[in-house]
Amino acid sequence: MTVMNINDLSVVLGEPLFENLNLTISKGDRIGLVAANGRGKTSLLDCLSGVSEPTNGTIVRARGLRVGYVAQYVPEQAYSHTLYDWVLSALPTEQAEYESWRVDVVLGDLSIPYELQKLPLKQLSGGWQRTALLAAAWITAPDILLLDEPTNHLDLNRIGLLQDWLSHLPRDLPVVITSHDRAFLDATTNRTLFLRTDRSRAFTLPYTQARGALDEADAADQRRFANDLNKAQQLRKQAAKLKNIGINSGSDLLVTKTKQLKARAEKIEDAARPAHQDYSAGDIKLTNSGTHAKALVTLDDVPVQTPDHQLLYKTGRKWILPGDRIVLLGANGTGKTRLINMIQDALAGHDGPVKCAPSVVPAYSDQNLSQLSDQDTPMTAVTGQIDIGDQNARRVLAGAGVNIQMQDAKIAALSGGQKVRLAMLILRLKNPNFYLLDEPTNHLDIVSRLNAFETDLV
Template sequence: MAKSSSNPLITGSGLWQQSPERVLFENHSFGLNAGDRIGLVGHNGCGKSTFLNILAGRNEPSEGSISVSRAAVVSCVEQHLPKQLMELTLAEAVRDALPKDKRDWMDWKVDVMLPEMGFEPHQSAVLCKDLSGGQMTRLMLARALMTEPNLLLLDEPSNHLDLPTIMWLESFLKSWKGSFLMISHDATLLDSVTNRTWILQDRKLHAFDLPCTKALAEHEVLTQARIARRDSEEKEIKRVEASAKRLADWGRTYDNEDLSRKAKSMEKMVDRMKDDQTDAVEAYPWNLSIAGEQIQADRLVQLKDLNVTPPVADVFLYNVDDIAVRPGDRIAVMGANGTGKSSLLRCCWEKRTSEAGDVRVHPRCRIAFYDQTLQQLPGEANLVEGMVSVGEALGVDLRVPDCEKTIIAAGFKYNQLSQKISQLSGGERARLLLVSLSQVQANLMMLDEPTNHLDLYGRNELSNQLQSFNGSFLLVSHDRHLVEATCNRFWVVQNGRLQEVNDADAAYALIAEVQVKAVKADAASQSVVDTTVGESAPEPDHSGEDELLERLIELETLMEADLARRPNRQSPHLQVQWKDEITQIHERLELNG
């Protein structure tokens, strides 16, 4: 990986930023050089996005200055595509990123950029609103690259992406020749593509010429040294204060002006010592303890002939033939978005008490379910009521005083106990739900993307707790660091089936292989979309039997690829057309009997 040079693209001097509630950062001075590939990390709310927007020129600092080199061509990768572009075609949205006075004569750049981002030529006419999440990420990168930047600013580009798209983004950033600064909570991605790390903590910017994990480890060593130094200074201050007080008392008691002068001199020394004292380290507002129990049993859950369907539609996704979850299992459920990973967990949860026999739960097995939508927490309830309600749903009676202690121990403030859950941030609600589930002493936890709302520190805390969890768990996650650190079994959902592989690397290889095939199928599907824009697709004329069979296979492939997408990314109108045509072909080939 290229080392940073001494050519500054952006320099900052004495940056301060004040939010309405507090100071976000103070006295930042730095240089972002050509060749730098920087990961910017810090807990949620510390000011990372504000800092990036100042670098991008979108915001002005409260104090200080930013200087951008003439050699710097800076471009920002959007977090979300602007709403006004959603009705445009893919090509039009990319062209929109060019300056208005250059769009006509630089139109050729669109045709060059789209293939570089992995798009097929015919996909240029697809509407942005019909793109998948992964395609949307590639579109936003394409827009950022149209001005040929040498510095990219990326604000959480991997947020809510599935694993195949994260792997594509990682490959892109590895091969890109320019510099970048990227905010991310994905330690594996940062370790793979960065050569420097900036940590925003305690209103200061701490810079390391190391990738994320090594930088965090070194920063922790320095933080512990700061804590020890401050503790030592506190003890010395208290000692001098006690001596000054003692001398002052003696001076008054014995009417001794010399002792009184010495006392006042020592008091001034205490003031100087406090002024020079090492800054305090702000505690990270995230404490978590997930308790669980392991029971002696041959198996906790047996899945046999289970038809997995999504909760909002009566659509068959795949069948689980026969597989078991045993005590000690820490299972990662992996795959692209829309394949049915979350649906598997929800089917297991909803059928845990069913007598159908496709989900058989050990009679002594207590299951806790973390729903990524966080809807288990009633929005109008306060924090304590919310925890009690989660316990009631799992058949556990939680006492209010115990809940209050647990919530405060998890890093919430006392005055938040009466706050409505709807007023909490996504990260706070995720923390409250995890803490609530930990109180039921589950034998099996089912966790559906628990890191969606967590920052890097929260993810590390969750990872540490899952490593020491006494029970078993099923984990749906695209966080490779979490999966590799906590799991010992790996299930991959793809192509309408669930397949177990030996390790995480085998899962990644299988997902990457499937993704290549999915892209081809998606391209074929989108080509059909193109024919339906503005008018109905023409009735196909397949007269020969071989042609009809070939068309039937093609239609079934298109249907399978579209159903594998998330529900909001599917094309129901096309599915109806494909079903009608499949029925017609069946009738013509007399396959209905």
């Protein structure tokens, strides 16, 4: 049974994100939505959910269809609510008064510890905030579930729990997932839509198999295009020969035949369409100004605590040395970001238990990219912090995947991946020798994750 029909859908924001998209979503579909950063995935989900309208085309929904939409970002008004109250608020007022027990069921199904349920969302880690958004969408008993980057901020264990939770949903419930996690898409989807500016392609396969089928289809398109051009070229050569013969012999028939051959060649050339070419969303490169310090940061058995001063762990005696590449692992809520914040405080010159060398030139990006202001534009964000001139600023922005149309738009209009690219660009232009990055691959597309980060660090 069809729940949603998408017909000739287009979204244009300065330039087309995608055009002429046709897709049918039926019961039981688990669709992985794949595209490079800034190519329209969230815009499509906004259209499917009714949050925004497409530029052209129609979406026909089944009568009375309830849509559960889990967006990429936590709404600002949610932070002051406890996790429990935020999920409860998703229910209609009368239903919330008499059926609050449903909140307990949903939170239990998602394995959310009781002690976290009564805390304000602003005190919780990004992973638990994402889980709260999922719970709020699920409690409304949707007929279709739209998930925009559901694995962002989740630790490996929570990703596994989410996969298991999705696998136990009713089999006929359609789910549309945007994700840059290939393994997650393979585990949770049975269809894949590759969203493109034109000629988007859908396959009844999970991501890895669909990617192989897409490559074969693109290769076939390229062969067809080459054959069509070769055929048109041969017709033009025949027309040229007949033209010479016709002129020399004075044959009107051959002149007419020449025109016919040229017309056929033009028709073939007009109909020939090159295969889709994936354009890079931009490189992410980090540079290093160097330092002679033996130890950049010193952790002398530093205690890491919750905001209400409960001890989470102690670091032991650790040194961060030039050339170190350190990954900080731990379950959601165990204090990874707390330690990152303590190191950042030290780098900013605040006294505390973490010590850093005087020669450290830091570059810090938190998981919410709070160093970027949504009211700035990419141009003002770059030129306001780095003296490189407007022309160079536009060049480096384009190289980082922020095209000319977006460079003077508000940062709020950028996709999550474009914001990450902009943030990393600004850090690189400051020429630091120490990078402190909290969840830097959130929002990055699959190709960028495979290549992140190109670096000249030593």
